[in-house]
Amino acid sequence: MKRGREPINRGTDQTKARILAAAAKLFDAQGFDGTTVRQIAKEADVNLALISYHFQGKRGLLEVLIASYYETFFRLLAAQKAANRGTEPLDELIALVRLYVFFQRDHAAVTRLIQRELSVESMLAREVMTVYIHRWKHSFASIIEDGITRGVFAPLSVDQVLLAMTSLLVYPYLNPQSVREVYYLEPGSDEFCEWLVASVEQLLRSLLKPSPTTSRR
Amino acid sequence: MKRGREPINRGTDQTKARILAAAAKLFDAQGFDGTTVRQIAKEADVNLALISYHFQGKRGLLEVLIASYYETFFRLLAAQKAANRGTEPLDELIALVRLYVFFQRDHAAVTRLIQRELSVESMLAREVMTVYIHRWKHSFASIIEDGITRGVFAPLSVDQVLLAMTSLLVYPYLNPQSVREVYYLEPGSDEFCEWLVASVEQLLRSLLKPSPTTSRR
DNA sequence: GTCTATATGGGGATAGAC
DNA sequence: GTCTATCCCCATATAGAC
Numbered sequence: 001m002k003r004g005r006e007p008i009n010r011g012t013d014q015t016k017a018r019i020l021a022a023a024a025k026l027f028d029a030q031g032f033d034g035t036t037v038r039q040i041a042k043e044a045d046v047n048l049a050l051i052s053y054h055f056q057g058k059r060g061l062l063e064v065l066i067a068s069y070y071e072t073f074f075r076l077l078a079a080q081k082a083a084n085r086g087t088e089p090l091d092e093l094i095a096l097v098r099l100y101v102f103f104q105r106d107h108a109a110v111t112r113l114i115q116r117e118l119s120v121e122s123m124l125a126r127e128v129m130t131v132y133i134h135r136w137k138h139s140f141a142s143i144i145e146d147g148i149t150r151g152v153f154a155p156l157s158v159d160q161v162l163l164a165m166t167s168l169l170v171y172p173y174l175n176p177q178s179v180r181e182v183y184y185l186e187p188g189s190d191e192f193c194e195w196l197v198a199s200v201e202q203l204l205r206s207l208l209k210p211s212p213t214t215s216r217r
Numbered sequence: 218m219k220r221g222r223e224p225i226n227r228g229t230d231q232t233k234a235r236i237l238a239a240a241a242k243l244f245d246a247q248g249f250d251g252t253t254v255r256q257i258a259k260e261a262d263v264n265l266a267l268i269s270y271h272f273q274g275k276r277g278l279l280e281v282l283i284a285s286y287y288e289t290f291f292r293l294l295a296a297q298k299a300a301n302r303g304t305e306p307l308d309e310l311i312a313l314v315r316l317y318v319f320f321q322r323d324h325a326a327v328t329r330l331i332q333r334e335l336s337v338e339s340m341l342a343r344e345v346m347t348v349y350i351h352r353w354k355h356s357f358a359s360i361i362e363d364g365i366t367r368g369v370f371a372p373l374s375v376d377q378v379l380l381a382m383t384s385l386l387v388y389p390y391l392n393p394q395s396v397r398e399v400y401y402l403e404p405g406s407d408e409f410c411e412w413l414v415a416s417v418e419q420l421l422r423s424l425l426k427p428s429p430t431t432s433r434r
Numbered sequence: 435g436t437c438t439a440t441a442t443g444g445g446g447a448t449a450g451a452c
Numbered sequence: 453g454t455c456t457a458t459c460c461c462c463a464t465a466t467a468g469a470c
Contacts, residue, residue: 048437
C-alpha cells in the first residue's frame with residue numbers, strides 16, 4: 001500500500017491558472033506579506049514546489065498578476081479609444097471612466113491588491129507599477145489636455161482634476177469592506193457602478209466647465 | 218573588560234514613546250506584516266524584549282497606535298463641535314472636513330497605516346477599527362441628516378454623499394507616494410490641504426444643494 | 435511536470451539574570 | 453525596567469526521485 005498520492009498532471013496552463021487564481025484571492029484577502037506560499041498551494045490544490053517552478057517564487061507571482069491586470073486593461077482601453085473616434089472630449093472621458101469602473105469591479109481582487117500594495121513604500125514590484133500607473137494616468141490626461149486645447153474645458157490643473165477623479169474611482173474598490181459595512185452599498189452591483197460613473201461625471205462637469213465665475217483659488 | 222552595554226533606563230514613558238514612534242514609522246512604510254519587531258527595536262534603539270514587555274507584542278502595538286489615533290481625533294472633534302454651536306450645517310460640515318484633512322496630514326503615518334490595513338480582511342484589529350469607523354462616519358452623517366431635516370440640504374442618500382466625500386478625503390493620504398510621483402502634488406503642504414478642503418466643499422455643495430433640477434438617477 | 439523531503443533562515447516571544 | 457540568550461515555529465526555496 002502506497003503512502004503518497006499519484007502525481008496529478010493537469011498541464012502547465014491549468015496549473016498556472018489555478019495558482020494565479022489562488023494567489024489573487026489570498027493576496028487580496030490577507031495582503032502579500034500576510035500570505036504564505038503554503039496557503040496558495042493548498043488553496044490551488046497544487047504542490048508547493050510548483051509555485052517556484054512556474055513563477056520563480058512568491059514575488060514572481062505578484063509580478064505576473066500585476067502585469068496581466070494592466071495588460072488586459074490597456075487592451076480594452078485601446079479598443080474603447082478606437083470606438084471613441086470623433087467623440088466629444090467629455091463623452092470620451094466618461095466612456096473611459098465607465099470602462100475602468102467595470103474593469104475594477106470585474107477584477108476586484110487584483111485591483112484591491114495593487115492599490116493596497118502600492119501604498120507600501122518597500123513594495124516589491126514598485127518599478128513595474130510606476131510604469132503602468134503613469135500610462136494609466138496619461139490615457140485620461142491626454143483627453144483632458146485635448147479638451148483644454150480645444151477650449152471645451154476650463155484651463156484647470158489637470159493633475160488636480162485627475163487626483164480627485166482617481167480618488168472617487170479607486171477608493172470604493174480599495175476598501176469594499178467599508179463600503180459594504182459602513183455605507184451599506186454593494187460595489188459589485190451594476191447599480192453601484194453606474195452610480196459611481198454618474199458621480200464622477202458630475203464631478204468632472206463641475207470641475208471642467210469652461211465659462212463661469214469659477215474663481216480657481 | 219565587559220562585553221554587553223550598560224542597561225539604559227529611560228523610564229517607562231520615554232521608552233514606550235520611542236517604540237510607538239518607531240512602530241508607526243515602520244508599519245507605515247512597510248506594512249504591518251512586512252515589519253518585524255526586531256526592526257522596530259532597532260529603529261527605536263530599544264531592546265527587543267521591551268516591546269513585548271510594554272505592549273504585549275506586535276499586535277498590541279498596532280492596537281495602541283490605532284486607539285490613540287482615534288482618541289486624539291475625537292477629542293479634537295468634540296472641541297470643534299462645541300465651537301460650531303449654531304453654525305449653518307454646511308459650514309459645520311466644512312469645518313469638520315478641514316479638521317480631518319489637517320489631522321490626517323499631521324498624523325500621516327498612522328493614517329496611512331490604518332487605511333491600508335483596513336483593506337485587509339484578516340486584519341488583526343478589525344473589531345476595534347469597526348467601532349471607530351462608525352463613530353467617525355456618524356460625526357459627519359449627523360450634520361447632513363440634520364441639514365436634510367431642516368430643509369437646507371436635498372434629501373439625498375447620506376451614505377452615497379459620505380462615500381464620495383470619504384474617497385476624496387482619504388485617498389491622497391492613503392497613497393501620498395502616487396500623489397507626489399504621479400500628480401506632482403505635495404499632500405503635506407498647507408496649500409494641498411486647503412485645495413482638498415475646497416474640492417470637498419465644491420463636491421458637497423454640488424451634491425447637497427436643495428432646489429434645482431437635480432434628477433438623482 | 436509533479437512530488438517528497440529537507441536545507442536554511444528568520445519570525446515572535448519569553449525565561450531568568452541583573 | 454532592561455538585557456541576554458534561547459526556544460520553537462514557520463517561512464521560502466530547492467535537490468533530487470519519479
